[in-house]
Amino acid sequence: MSHVLHRSLVQNYPTAVKGDGVYILDANNKRYIDACGGAAVSCLGHSDTEVIEAIKAQIDQIAYAHSSFFTTEPMETLADFLAARAPGTLNSVYFVSGGSEAVESALKLARQYYVEKGEPQRKHIIARRQSYHGNTLGALATGGNQWRRQQFEPLLINIHHLSPCYAYREQLADESDTAFAARLADELEQKIAELGAENVMAFIAEPVVGATMGAVPAVADYFKRMRDICSRHGILLIADEVMCGMGRTGALFASAQEGIEPDLICIAKGLGGGYQPIGATLVSDEIIQTLRQGSGFFQHGHTYIGHATACAAALAVQKRIESGQLLDNVVRMGELLQQTLVDQFGDHPHIGDIRGRGLFRGIELVKDRDSKTPFDSGLKLHAKIKAAAMQQGLMCYPMGGTLNGKDGDHILLAPPFIITEAHVDEIVTKLNLAINQALNAL
Numbered sequence: 001m002s003h004v005l006h007r008s009l010v011q012n013y014p015t016a017v018k019g020d021g022v023y024i025l026d027a028n029n030k031r032y033i034d035a036c037g038g039a040a041v042s043c044l045g046h047s048d049t050e051v052i053e054a055i056k057a058q059i060d061q062i063a064y065a066h067s068s069f070f071t072t073e074p075m076e077t078l079a080d081f082l083a084a085r086a087p088g089t090l091n092s093v094y095f096v097s098g099g100s101e102a103v104e105s106a107l108k109l110a111r112q113y114y115v116e117k118g119e120p121q122r123k124h125i126i127a128r129r130q131s132y133h134g135n136t137l138g139a140l141a142t143g144g145n146q147w148r149r150q151q152f153e154p155l156l157i158n159i160h161h162l163s164p165c166y167a168y169r170e171q172l173a174d175e176s177d178t179a180f181a182a183r184l185a186d187e188l189e190q191k192i193a194e195l196g197a198e199n200v201m202a203f204i205a206e207p208v209v210g211a212t213m214g215a216v217p218a219v220a221d222y223f224k225r226m227r228d229i230c231s232r233h234g235i236l237l238i239a240d241e242v243m244c245g246m247g248r249t250g251a252l253f254a255s256a257q258e259g260i261e262p263d264l265i266c267i268a269k270g271l272g273g274g275y276q277p278i279g280a281t282l283v284s285d286e287i288i289q290t291l292r293q294g295s296g297f298f299q300h301g302h303t304y305i306g307h308a309t310a311c312a313a314a315l316a317v318q319k320r321i322e323s324g325q326l327l328d329n330v331v332r333m334g335e336l337l338q339q340t341l342v343d344q345f346g347d348h349p350h351i352g353d354i355r356g357r358g359l360f361r362g363i364e365l366v367k368d369r370d371s372k373t374p375f376d377s378g379l380k381l382h383a384k385i386k387a388a389a390m391q392q393g394l395m396c397y398p399m400g401g402t403l404n405g406k407d408g409d410h411i412l413l414a415p416p417f418i419i420t421e422a423h424v425d426e427i428v429t430k431l432n433l434a435i436n437q438a439l440n441a442l
């Protein structure tokens with residue numbers, strides 16, 4: 001019996017022993033093609049020699065130095081790299097160990113900014129239903145995914161949740177993209193009016209929604225409208241790019257694809273590609289100048305901030321992506337993956353939607369395509385597909401519905417940026433077998 005407290009207390013997990021490009025090998029030498037990067041993490045696959053060498057070289061120098069005492073070269077260089085490529089005036093980078101910490105840091109920076117600016121009454125955060133921003137209590141409170149939050153609810157701070165920009169489920173049959181975006185913008189305006197604009201601190205959203213919906217981009221105009229409303233009311237816009245950022249959608253920052261400049265951007269996953277745990281919050285000059293002129297101190301911190309080995313790994317990952325022009329491959333293979341999914345599943349009676357951007361793709365399973373009725377959540381179709389896929393030697397990221405009664409099971413695909421045409425074929429062939437095997441067993 002394992003002494004590890006795994007997420008599932010009843011399931012047995014195969015032991016991963018080796019990485020080989022886009023494959024993971026288990027202790028029985030079985031190969032799994034990683035079609036989801038774990039949870040959209042492993043953007044360079046599992047055996048990139050340049051990254052591994054960079055990690056070794058850093059450890060030979062110094063593995064870690066506490067950030068209250070020292071800065072380090074990899075931390076400074078990585079921050080320069082990110083600031084040079086981030087939208088607008090996001091010129092300061094706060095390094096943490098993962099996505100939840102990046103979101104917590106963004107929320108605390110937003111709060112401290114308003115306290116030091118003399119607007120301490122700004123306490124309200126507006127987010128969206130069916131969203132996920134992390135599992136720590138603050139980040140969990142921010143998300144609207146009922147499945148994840150319901151049993152912790154008495155501990156969670158009160159956050160206001162609006163409709164997500166989820167075209168397949170929320171857009172009306174005869175509604176244009178512009179009208180849909182306008183309706184959601186009105187909802188934000190109304191919520192702000194209800195709370196009093198002077199009391200609202202931040203609006204947070206994922207530019208392309210990952211874990212709760214399965215790669216759902218917003219309709220055109222939506223984020224521009226949200227940005228505009230936030231700016232008019234002095235509300236900070238936080239883009240949670242923990243999953244969709246760092247090249248996953250074909251650009252380093254998904255917000256840039258939306259043509260907006262957030263006040264804060266949270267990144268993680270693809271930043272270090274899983275070679276080391278690392279996340280970051282990118283912060284605007286306005287926020288930093290306010291804190292610099294105020295207390296001169298960010299009232300927050302974790303032991304592993306700016307971990308030198310993690311920063312060296314992330315820098316090597318990002319340089320590899322840039323020098324190998326891998327974002328071009330993300331766009332090309334992303335289009336091929338979408339097309340192959342449509343060819344395979346376009347007429348499938350139980351696949352209602354195939355969507356996404358870059359190498360971030362999702363399919364939504366439905367009992368009935370016309371009515372978009374989901375399968376009963378008790379059937380746990382997503383978990384059955386995951387189990388069947390693992391049998392086939394395929395890793396895909398399954399999700400159940402978010403318990404709002406509207407949506408059902410999704411499968412998220414987020415393969416490494418180095419995949420080829422042959423990998424796309426292998427992924428879709430195995431996914432087809434796994435989905436049909438799971439459906440037949442219902």
Ligand code: PMP
Pocket residue numbers: 039097098099100101103132133134135206210211240241242243244268269
């Ligand atoms: N935000 C988003 C959008 C995420 O997808 C996740 C993780 N799935 C997180 C935050 C939390 O990141 P982590 O698991 O690294 O804490």
